[in-house]
Amino acid sequence: MMNWDDMRVFLAVARAESLSAAAPLLKMDPATVGRRITRLEETVGAPLFVKSPQGYALTEQGLRMRDHAAQAEAALSLAMDEGQAVDKGLSGQVRIGAPDGCANFLLPQVCAAIQAENPGLEVQILALPRVVNLSKREADMAITVSPPDAGRLTVQKISDYRLHLAMRQDSSLPTTMADLYGVPVVGYIPDMIFDKELDYLGTLSRDGVQMASNSVAVQLQMLRHGGVGIVHDFALPCAPELTRVLMNELSLLRSFYLVRHLSDRKSDRLNRFAEALLAGMRAEIARLEAQAA
Template sequence: MDWDDLRIFLAVARAESLSGAGRRLGLDASTMGRRIARLEASIGATLFLKTPQGYALTEEGARLMAPAEAAEQAVTAASEAASHETGIGGQLRIGAPDGCANYLLPQVARQLSDAHPGLEIQIVALPRVFNLSKREADMAIGVSPPETGRLVVQRLVDYRLHLAAHRDYLAASPPLTSRADLRHHRMIGYIPDLIFDRELDYLAETGVEAAAITSNSVSVQMQTIRAGAGMGIVHDFAIPFTPGVVPVLTDEISLTRSFWLLRHADDRASRRLSLLAEALAQALRREVTRLEALVRAELPSADLTARQKVKKISST
C-alpha cells in the first residue's frame, strides 16, 4: 500500500463521492473508481458501500481512516522539512461565510499572494458551517466557536454592524429618528429558517418581527439595500463597497460580532498551515480595521445628512 492509494482513499471518504474527490485531486471519477477497487483488492477488504447518498465507509474503511490520516500528516511534515523556499507554496482552501468572503478575503488573498507567489488560494464562499473533518477546506472562518469537533479555534477579530439604508431610500421614506420609527420602514434580512448560526439573527435585536425582503446571502441583502429597496443590518466593513449606503440610528442600534479561525486539530503539526493561519489572521485584522475606519470617518456626515433629511420632511 503506497501513499498515493491512501490519498485517493481519504479524498473519497471525505467527499463521499468519486466525482467530488476527483475534482479535488484533478482526476476523473472512473480513474478514482479503478484506484479504489485496486486498493480494496490489495488489502482484501471492501472499504466503501455505494448508497443513494454516495460512498459510505464500511467498518474496514473506518478503521483505515486513522492510519491514512497519520500517513497524510507524515507526508506533509516531510514535504515541509524538505522545502527550502523562502515563500510558502501549494494550495490553500479557505471556507468562509459569504460576507467575509466577498468583502474581506479578496484583499486578504492579494496580500497573501504578494507575500507568497507560489501559493494557490481557493476561497469557498457558502452561507453555512464548513465540515473540516471532511476536508471541505484547509481552514475556515466562522461567526461563532464550534462546541464540538476536533478543531483548533482561534478568535480573529471583532467587527461591527449597523442599520443602514441607501440615501435615495431615506429621501423617499418616512422620517427615521428612533427605533420606534422602524415599523414604518421596509426591512431586509435573512430568511429565518436558513439562518445557520444564532449570531446572524440580527433583526431580533432591532425589535422588528419580520423582514419584507430576505435572502440567505449577505451580499444579496447588501445589494438589495443598495438598490433602495429598504434597510437592514449590515457589516460596517461592507459599507465602503456600496456607494450611497449610509449607517442610520447608530446611537441606538449597534452590534458587535466576532470572526473565528477554525482548523482541524491534526493540522497543528503542519508548520506550513500554521504560518498561513497566522498570516491570514493578521491580514484579516488589518482589513477589518481599515474598512471600519473609513465608515467611522463618514459617520458624522451620514448622521447629519439623515437628520437634515428628517427635518426637511417633518417641516413640509
C-alpha cells in the first residue's frame, strides 16, 4: 500500500531527475532514496523510471503517476492552507527562484521583512543564472525578466527597474561614448546569457567583454576594480565607489515578473505571500533607485 511519503519521494526524483539531486530536498542520502524508489516500483508492479548514467527518466507509467501525484500534492497544499487562519500569519516553507541581481540586492531585505511579520514562515531564495523550472517544482514561484509564453503559469508584472553604465568615481570619467574606447568592459559571459533582456551591452561589447561573469554580483565586484559596465540602479547603493556615467547616451528600462504555478492560484497562503512580495519589491526598488539618483 502506498502512502503520501512514498509519493513525496517519487515526485522529488521525478523533478530532479537523479537520486543525488533529490536527496538534499528530501533530507535523505541517495542510497535511501534509491531504496524507496525500488520499494515503490515493487508495490506498483512496474518500473517508474529508466535508469541511466545521465539520471532517472520517467517511464510512461511514471509519467501517469507523476500527474496524479502532482494533483494530490496540490490538493494537500490547499488543505493545509485551510488550516492557516489569516490572523495567525503565514507559516510553512516558500521557495522563490530569481535571477541573481534580484536575489542579491532586493529579495534578502524584502523577504526578511515578510518573515519578521510571520515568524512561522521559512523563506528560501534560489539564485540561479538561468530560468527556474517551475514545472519541476524547483520553486513555489519565480521572478523573471521576461514573461513566459508557455506552460500552465500565472504571470504578474512586479515593477520596472533601470540600468545605466557605471564606473569607479575616481577613474577618468567619459563625456562621450567614444571616450570608452580602450576601457575594459564588464558584463555577462556572452554564451551564458539565458534571457534576451539581459543581452544589453550592444555596441559597447563590439570588441569583446574583457571581464565577464554569469553573476551580476560578481560583475559589480569586478567594476570596483575598474572598467565600465551596465549596473542595476538598485544595486548602486551597495557600491558607493561607483557612479553612473553617460546617462543621456544609455539608459535601459527592464521589468520583473512574478511567475507562479496555475494550480496554486487557489492557495490563500501563497496568494498572501505573493501580495506581500509584490508590495515589498515595488517599495524597495523605488527606495534604492532614489538613493542612486
